[in-house]
Amino acid sequence: MDRGLEILDEMVAVLDECGAVLLMLSDEAALNLDELGEVVDVARGEAINAFGAASLLNKHAELSESWTGDLSRPRAIYARHSKAVRNGAARVKPAVPTVRFPMAEEAIEHVLDAHQQSGETSVERPTCSAFAKSKGRRCTKLAAWMGPNEFLPHCYGHLDEDERRQYDERRDRRAEQERLHRAEVVARLYEEGRMVAAEWAERRRQRHDS
Numbered sequence: 001m002d003r004g005l006e007i008l009d010e011m012v013a014v015l016d017e018c019g020a021v022l023l024m025l026s027d028e029a030a031l032n033l034d035e036l037g038e039v040v041d042v043a044r045g046e047a048i049n050a051f052g053a054a055s056l057l058n059k060h061a062e063l064s065e066s067w068t069g070d071l072s073r074p075r076a077i078y079a080r081h082s083k084a085v086r087n088g089a090a091r092v093k094p095a096v097p098t099v100r101f102p103m104a105e106e107a108i109e110h111v112l113d114a115h116q117q118s119g120e121t122s123v124e125r126p127t128c129s130a131f132a133k134s135k136g137r138r139c140t141k142l143a144a145w146m147g148p149n150e151f152l153p154h155c156y157g158h159l160d161e162d163e164r165r166q167y168d169e170r171r172d173r174r175a176e177q178e179r180l181h182r183a184e185v186v187a188r189l190y191e192e193g194r195m196v197a198a199e200w201a202e203r204r205r206q207r208h209d210s
């Protein structure tokens with residue numbers, strides 16, 4: 001790897017460490033660090049952009065003419081490459097840095113994604129089988145959803161006592177699963193944070209000893 005790319009890759013890793021350490025640091029310092037977290041997130045995004053742009057330069061991706069003689073910012077490199085592609089140049093994909101830890105939101109998003117995928121439905125959702133007396137025709141509401149391709153015979157309003165119990169149990173089970181997933185994510189973040197903090201303490205000790 002080119003030296004500039006290598007250092008940028010390390011910068012992303014350091015910002016990953018900054019993100020990972022925030023949760024336990026918030027406890028340790030007894031401070032709300034949400035704003036610091038936002039800034040770290042922004043810096044991380046910029047470092048990833050810079051890494052991608054540097055990789056385009058490194059791969060000699062074609063660029064349109066620069067407007068100035070100064071060095072281009074990462075976004076300008078992307079824009080100049082896109083313009084060159086529109087004019088017929090081959091598209092080069094920017095490289096992605098090695099991620100040390102997925103950041104909190106990504107981890108939670110991942111959990112939610114996995115959760116939603118397990119709930120995906122492929123068959124058409126049936127309608128309620130109850131007869132709505134007030135309207136003199138069959139109820140047109142959608143049947144209560146129990147899981148992938150699994151429905152109760154009635155809409156939520158028309159569930160009988162037993163169906164309602166099944167429905168509520170299922171809902172509580174899902175909520176409990178979600179809570180456990182989240183707790184797992186938080187536990188992992190704490191663990192990563194403690195690991196980073198130990199590394200920082202060691203680095204600091206070495207610097208002060210030498």
Ligand SMILES: [Zn+2]
Binds near residue numbers: 128154
């Ligand atoms: Zn109904």
